Amino acid sequence: MRYRADIDGxxxxxVVSVIAFHVDPAFAPGGFVGVDIFFVISGFLISGIIATEAxxxxxxxxxxxxxxxxxxxPAMFVVTIATLIACALLFLPxxxxxxxxxAIATIFFVANxxxxxxxxxxxxxxxxxxxxxxxxxxxxxxxxFYLIWPLALVGLLMMSRRHPRxxxxxxxxxxxxxxxxxxxxxxxxxxxxxxxLLFPRIFEFLAGAAVFFVLRSLQSREVSAIVAAAMxxxxxxMIVWSLATLSGEDSFPGLNASAPAIGTALLILAGGLRTNxxxxxxxxxxxxxxxxxxxxxxxxxxxxxxxxxYFLVDLSAMMIxxxxxxxxxxxxxxxxxxxxxxxxxxxxxSRLVLTYFAAPAAAACIMCGVLIVGHGFLPWERDQxxxxxxxxxxxxxxxxxxxxxxxxxxxxxxxxxxRCLVSGPSNPLxxxxxxxGDSHAAHFAGFFTALADHWGxxxxxxxHSACPPVENAAAFTSDRYRVSCLRSGQAFTExxxxxxxxxxxxxxxxNYDGRIDGDGVSFRDRFDATLHRHLEAGRRVxxxxxxxxxxxxxxxxxxxxxxxxxxxxxxxxxxxxxxxxINEWIRELAQNNPDTHYFDVWALLxxxxxxxxxxxxxxxxxxxxxxxxx
Numbered sequence: 001m002r003y004r005a006d007i008d009g010x011x012x013x014x015v016v017s018v019i020a021f022h023v024d025p026a027f028a029p030g031g032f033v034g035v036d037i038f039f040v041i042s043g044f045l046i047s048g049i050i051a052t053e054a055x056x057x058x059x060x061x062x063x064x065x066x067x068x069x070x071x072x073x074p075a076m077f078v079v080t081i082a083t084l085i086a087c088a089l090l091f092l093p094x095x096x097x098x099x100x101x102x103a104i105a106t107i108f109f110v111a112n113x114x115x116x117x118x119x120x121x122x123x124x125x126x127x128x129x130x131x132x133x134x135x136x137x138x139x140x141x142x143x144x145f146y147l148i149w150p151l152a153l154v155g156l157l158m159m160s161r162r163h164p165r166x167x168x169x170x171x172x173x174x175x176x177x178x179x180x181x182x183x184x185x186x187x188x189x190x191x192x193x194x195x196x197l198l199f200p201r202i203f204e205f206l207a208g209a210a211v212f213f214v215l216r217s218l219q220s221r222e223v224s225a226i227v228a229a230a231m232x233x234x235x236x237x238m239i240v241w242s243l244a245t246l247s248g249e250d251s252f253p254g255l256n257a258s259a260p261a262i263g264t265a266l267l268i269l270a271g272g273l274r275t276n277x278x279x280x281x282x283x284x285x286x287x288x289x290x291x292x293x294x295x296x297x298x299x300x301x302x303x304x305x306x307x308x309x310y311f312l313v314d315l316s317a318m319m320i321x322x323x324x325x326x327x328x329x330x331x332x333x334x335x336x337x338x339x340x341x342x343x344x345x346x347x348x349x350s351r352l353v354l355t356y357f358a359a360p361a362a363a364a365c366i367m368c369g370v371l372i373v374g375h376g377f378l379p380w381e382r383d384q385x386x387x388x389x390x391x392x393x394x395x396x397x398x399x400x401x402x403x404x405x406x407x408x409x410x411x412x413x414x415x416x417x418x419r420c421l422v423s424g425p426s427n428p429l430x431x432x433x434x435x436x437g438d439s440h441a442a443h444f445a446g447f448f449t450a451l452a453d454h455w456g457x458x459x460x461x462x463x464h465s466a467c468p469p470v471e472n473a474a475a476f477t478s479d480r481y482r483v484s485c486l487r488s489g490q491a492f493t494e495x496x497x498x499x500x501x502x503x504x505x506x507x508x509x510x511n512y513d514g515r516i517d518g519d520g521v522s523f524r525d526r527f528d529a530t531l532h533r534h535l536e537a538g539r540r541v542x543x544x545x546x547x548x549x550x551x552x553x554x555x556x557x558x559x560x561x562x563x564x565x566x567x568x569x570x571x572x573x574x575x576x577x578x579x580x581x582i583n584e585w586i587r588e589l590a591q592n593n594p595d596t597h598y599f600d601v602w603a604l605l606x607x608x609x610x611x612x613x614x615x616x617x618x619x620x621x622x623x624x625x626x627x628x629x630x
Contacts (some may be wrong), residue, residue: 006271007098008291009282010264014038015294017243019301019327030246033260035138036204036253037239040264043208045300051212064150066349068143069356071295073332076139080106081298083132084367093376093389093561095310100368100376102133108261111136111141111253114194120397122192124248125554127397130310137300144198145205147444150401153209171206178203183254189484200253201512206264213482215272222502223273230280232270238263249478256479272617296339297332304330311564313552374620386607388562395555403449406442406463410488410515415462415496422448423458434500435461436492440547441506464488468507469524470530475517490592494537503600506544509582524585531593540595545583547601548611550575574612 014037023032053059055144080103087099093189098118110448110459111339115137120127160167184202185193194200242260250256271279281287290297304327308319315323377386405420421431435441435448440574442463452458466477467485473488485626512523536602550573554560557569577604590598606609 004271005288006279006495007045007282008294009284009287010037010041010267010291011294011370012290013039013239013282013436014289015297015301016290019324022302022305023315023323026080026248028243030253030260031241032248033239033242033246033257036201036257036260037264038138038294039142039201040211041207041268042145043205044265044268045209046146046205047153047209048150048212051157054154054157059150059154061150066352067145069349069352070148070342070345070477071358072139073352074145074338074536075296075299076106076136077281077364078334078338079296079303080133080136081367083303084364084371086303087132088367088371088378090307090555090563091284091310091376096376097372099132101135101372102131104365104368106136106139107139107364110608112138112140112144112198116192116196119192123195129141130306132306132310132454134306141196141198142200142209145202148334149205149350171210175203175206178206178256179254181221182257185210185250186251186254186480187483189481189487191408191480194251194253195389201257204257205262206617207261208268211265211269213274214269217272225274225276226275228270228276229333230277231266231273232276232464235263235270236264236552249480253477262521272607276498293331293335296334297327300334301327302328309476311560311567312607313554351531381401385562392562394559397555403461404442404445405461405465406439408465408489409484410462410491412463412491415460415491416518420462421458421460422452429498431458431460432499433457433459433504434502435459435463435504436504437463437504437506437544438467438508439463439465439543441469441504443546443547444504444506459504464512464559466508468509468512468527470512470523470526471533472517472519472521472526475522476512476515476526496535497537497539500539500542502542502592504542505530507546509546510580513582527586529588529590535593535595540597542597544598544599545586545588545592545601548575548577548605549615550611553613570612570614573614574610576610577606578609579606 014034016026016038017031017034019031020027021029023035048065050059072455084099084103088096091099101118102111102114105111115123115131115134119131119134121126123137135393156167156171159170166472173570178199178201182194185191185197185200191561197360225561238259242256242263242629246256247251258518268276270276271282304323305315307317307324312319319626345352349353356626369376374415403419404418405414407414422435423431433448435444442461445459445461448459448461464481466481467473468476469489470476473489475483477485514524516527517523531541531543552575554569555572561567561569583600587598587600590596
């Protein structure tokens, strides 16, 4: 277990990839696999330490956890408590309470479980970008691995003395089961469970462990420079492929996670067998400098970006530079004044538990408790602030409304459930209007609530995330949603549609336009065929155009501006954009077919290609001309 500078260099690749992805996915679409690179490295190093000490009968569970405490706890507590204080001073009360709860989960290394059950959206959702402690899920996974792996590995080592093949087979079976579980969970639509849970990630730790044992078995053999270089090149290629081609739309982990895991394992193996060009590059001073500070960089980067995005939503080039400078400065300080001194301490396990865990955990939990009990308000918060907040209406996202029937997988029960009805005062039992589509259809449930209240009719709404309401829909969505989209589509039979006189089709059409299904049929042709199927069955159809996407719109901006007075909510939300081509095509499709109506959202929100979520006739924003001057 000699020190290897190339592994620190690999850490640099991992953390830079993650930061680049979180700054802007366009910089590294698959940059989130940097976490998986960390997991493989951790599996290699931890397994090596345990196995080396166990072979010399020197392994001590107490010493193992003493080292883990020194390595992880000090920096983790500094960042968590600093983030908590910043959010308490800057965030809205409800959000402060949420951050406090996630801080408690972080302290006890169950952040991954917390985000499975209490995060409103998945890891890749836009709304998750302002969750300051979201990245702590990976720390939870790693610490949970540390709880089970030392004893499990010692058991495998003891078994391998008499039954080496059984021990290897058992390890391989667990790795395969882990990989299969991640894939299966995604196919079932349990995306967050697959992403945050430990077991779907265990194969990555085991890949690193396997590298150690392969290196140990080959330590007396000479490996040619060509073989080592080729192995490193293949590994690097797999990592680059993952960074460049994977995205948040792909199923992950599961089979897609095998590429970065195997690639990392090959790079570590190649560098351990023989110095090669890639290991030499990774071992240079620049890579090693970043790698040594990778833990602090990882801890700080997300809270800094999340807090900035909480107020600004979208980052300008200047704000990216400011954010990166702040991240590097905070990380360098934490490494020098927290991480390094903590690693050098010779204190006993009991003393470390008291000073590095119990004391800061108690302080943080008391702080969180006060904030949660106080509903996010600081004890000395002025009554005026409460009154100012109460004076501004809180705008809830459509997904938060009870009548929204948006599901990961739609079932026959959902298609007939009373809870999926938007009804007027008379509450008719048999709705004749169906609002059907993806999450963009769910946006209009509130609109139909107003119509239903006025005219006394009811609408059934059913929506599936990222699944268009057309024939062969699963062929046009991403890998992430393909299986769940296919399963949901099976519930929509012609017999079901016969219940309705009017079908309202709404979706983020831009996401599907231009795609071809397995039969070579374009999305627009499938759309056209779907429309005619409904018309031939005697139904009227309303086609809803794709709404403008307001990148910098924040529904809570007005309430946040009470403290952050630099925010100009109406001005920054206005965007100048030409109508989408797909909308014009849908408009013509409606005009050329009887009993078909095009609902033009654009006309309500835009004037002369200048769009704003603030209606000018409601008196809460200036005219389009004044926006153009801004």
